[in-house]
Amino acid sequence: AQTVTQSQPEMSVQEAETVTLSCTYDTSESDYYLFWYKQPPSRQMILVIRQEAYKQQNATENRFSVNFQKAAKSFSLKISDSQLGDAAMYFCAYRTPNSGNTPLVFGKGTRLSVIA
Amino acid sequence: DAGVIQSPRHEVTEMGQEVTLRCKPISGHDYLFWYRQTMMRGLELLIYFNNNVPIDDSGMPEDRFSAKMPNASFSTLKIQPSEPRDSAVYFCASRGTGVGPQHFGDGTRLSIL
Numbered sequence: 558a559q560t561v562t563q564s565q566p567e568m569s570v571q572e573a574e575t576v577t578l579s580c581t582y583d584t585s586e587s588d589y590y591l592f593w594y595k596q597p598p599s600r601q602m603i604l605v606i607r608q609e610a611y612k613q614q615n616a617t618e619n620r621f622s623v624n625f626q627k628a629a630k631s632f633s634l635k636i637s638d639s640q641l642g643d644a645a646m647y648f649c650a651y652r653t654p655n656s657g658n659t660p661l662v663f664g665k666g667t668r669l670s671v672i673a
Numbered sequence: 674d675a676g677v678i679q680s681p682r683h684e685v686t687e688m689g690q691e692v693t694l695r696c697k698p699i700s701g702h703d704y705l706f707w708y709r710q711t712m713m714r715g716l717e718l719l720i721y722f723n724n725n726v727p728i729d730d731s732g733m734p735e736d737r738f739s740a741k742m743p744n745a746s747f748s749t750l751k752i753q754p755s756e757p758r759d760s761a762v763y764f765c766a767s768r769g770t771g772v773g774p775q776h777f778g779d780g781t782r783l784s785i786l
Binding site: 590592600601648660661663664665666 | 706715716718721729762764766771774775776777779780782
């Protein structure tokens with residue numbers, strides 16, 4: 558079974574600095590998708606960024622970028638120029654595109670605090 | 674565009690009562706998911722539907738939980754009878770066929786006293 562591990566329950570970063578949240582996963586599949594979701598105190602689940610495993614280029618969305626290391630099964634999220642609004646729980650998630658396994662598998666999350 | 678709509682946003686009820694949570698997926702999405710989130714267990718998939726048909730309900734904790742999707746625009750998650758340990762935030766999510774991500778509703782915070 559696929560598993561997703563986020564080894565950092567909590568992280569903190571100074572405003573305007575850069576922080577990296579780690580995520581590793583275990584799978585025997587070669588084709589899959591990876592996601593980072595943000596959950597602020599309002600508890601909405603907001604998609605931050607996604608990566609298709611067949612793409613070698615790391616995904617980037619404004620201040621958010623990933624370091625996707627397929628061989629190492631690692632998918633870290635880098636937040637540059639951290640802002641107070643980035644404070645939230647961040648969840649790493651995985652799924653395969655196969656019709657028999659479409660649900661997301663989530664990690665336990667990392668709580669990010671941003672210090673002014 | 675309207676996102677996934679869940680109701681109610683908050684529910685407080687006494688142990689033993691029936692609870693019904695509602696979800697309207699994004700129009701055109703043919704997958705619908707119900708998740709439960711607690712501090713102890715994180716996000717757990719309870720059940721998901723494809724084209725209104727339940728595909729995997731192995732995450733449903735007990736027979737007290739049931740879910741239905743009578744049509745493409747509506748799903749319910751029912752707990753009967755409810756217990757204090759059912760207190761959690763329940764999320765509904767939907768997505769279309771293919772590579773798109775799941776879109777989540779705002780969740781229902783359920784408190785069973």
